[in-house]
Amino acid sequence: MHSPKRMLFLDLVLSLFRLNGLLIAEGDDMTEALGLTSARWKVIGVIALSNSGLTVPGIARVLGQSRQAVQRITDVMATDGLLSYQSNPKHKRSVLVLLTEEGKTAYKDLRDVQDPWAIDNTEDIPIEELDVGLRLVRRLIQKFDK
Amino acid sequence: MHSPKRMLFLDLVLSLFRLNGLLIAEGDDMTEALGLTSARWKVIGVIALSNSGLTVPGIARVLGQSRQAVQRITDVMATDGLLSYQSNPKHKRSVLVLLTEEGKTAYKDLRDVQDPWAIDNTEDIPIEELDVGLRLVRRLIQKFDK
DNA sequence: CGACCTGTGTCAGCATGTTGTCATTTGACA
DNA sequence: TGTCAAATGACAACATGCTGACACAGGTCG
Numbered sequence: 001m002h003s004p005k006r007m008l009f010l011d012l013v014l015s016l017f018r019l020n021g022l023l024i025a026e027g028d029d030m031t032e033a034l035g036l037t038s039a040r041w042k043v044i045g046v047i048a049l050s051n052s053g054l055t056v057p058g059i060a061r062v063l064g065q066s067r068q069a070v071q072r073i074t075d076v077m078a079t080d081g082l083l084s085y086q087s088n089p090k091h092k093r094s095v096l097v098l099l100t101e102e103g104k105t106a107y108k109d110l111r112d113v114q115d116p117w118a119i120d121n122t123e124d125i126p127i128e129e130l131d132v133g134l135r136l137v138r139r140l141i142q143k144f145d146k
Numbered sequence: 147m148h149s150p151k152r153m154l155f156l157d158l159v160l161s162l163f164r165l166n167g168l169l170i171a172e173g174d175d176m177t178e179a180l181g182l183t184s185a186r187w188k189v190i191g192v193i194a195l196s197n198s199g200l201t202v203p204g205i206a207r208v209l210g211q212s213r214q215a216v217q218r219i220t221d222v223m224a225t226d227g228l229l230s231y232q233s234n235p236k237h238k239r240s241v242l243v244l245l246t247e248e249g250k251t252a253y254k255d256l257r258d259v260q261d262p263w264a265i266d267n268t269e270d271i272p273i274e275e276l277d278v279g280l281r282l283v284r285r286l287i288q289k290f291d292k
Numbered sequence: 293c294g295a296c297c298t299g300t301g302t303c304a305g306c307a308t309g310t311t312g313t314c315a316t317t318t319g320a321c322a
Numbered sequence: 323t324g325t326c327a328a329a330t331g332a333c334a335a336c337a338t339g340c341t342g343a344c345a346c347a348g349g350t351c352g
Contacts, residue, residue, distance in 0.1 A: 022290040
């Protein structure tokens with residue numbers, strides 16, 4: 001069967017694997033000076049956007065990852081003083097994760113490198129293409145995230 | 147600074163992380179019955195497209211991965227009888243990787259599940275969007291792949 | 293020929309993700 | 323109230339990727 005869509009899609013999938021690896025490397029480079037990594041970049045962003053704190057499984061649900069993977073990251077970040085655990089009035093065992101002052105500073109510093117990085121890398125890309133791309137990615141996420 | 151492109155791009159990057167995880171899960175599910183995984187799916191595809199065999203570092207260059215990561219995959223696949231190593235006339239130590247008959251069968255079976263999967267998942271997506279998406283991804287790959 | 297740089301195989305350590313299992317806590321419901 | 327399914331924490335095993343380090347192979351150039 002001669003299906004250009006099929007070939008386009010398979011090409012897209014393999015290219016996405018490649019791009020994912022490159023983005024992780026970019027994130028690691030970008031956050032290295034801040035004592036962060038790509039994995040912590042994702043986690044700290046989710047926590048920073050929450051006002052009253054999130055539980056570890058809550059962060060995992062936002063990121064679409066397993067709670068065990070997130071737990072490992074938060075444990076190390078807590079040891080490093082970026083996060084703190086606070087008792088959760090709604091659950092005896094499941095504590096809330098909050099940014100420490102050091103964590104808030106790290107997040108601000110993160111923004112200071114992340115935003116110029118984003119602007120630089122979209123300089124020559126029309127906003128319409130970014131929009132179509134994002135909508136496509138979201139559509140695929142919805143399709144596969146059952 | 148009010149930059150919609152910046153926010154679009156950062157949103158896109160985080161969504162790509164999410165989609166990557168989902169695609170790996172999809173690939174694992176899809177190839178499970180064939181004794182493959184997502185990682186082997188990528189490798190077997192590259193080898194199948196080559197006529198005279200590729201070296202391990204050659205596969206790694208095509209995939210944009212480290213030769214060590216590919217070596218580990220090919221070693222397991224060779225143990226499983228999907229691949230065989232053949233002496234390379236051009237290099238005493240760096241052998242060529244070829245598909246065995248079992249490997250060719252696995253690749254054919256892979257195509258039999260991969261192609262319908264691709265067609266199903268692009269049914270409701272206009273080809274223009276796939277095209278814009280693929281070009282965007284490739285542009286980003288080129289940007290980050292120095 | 294010999295020096296040197298690059299490519300390759302190999303082993304090790306580490307980061308990040310997955311799944312599975314089991315005990316405990318929560319919350320809903322008969 | 324008692325029971326039970328779902329959510330959570332904790333630990334383990336494993337897959338997949340990375341980098342570093344070291345020895346050997348190949349090719350270039352003095």
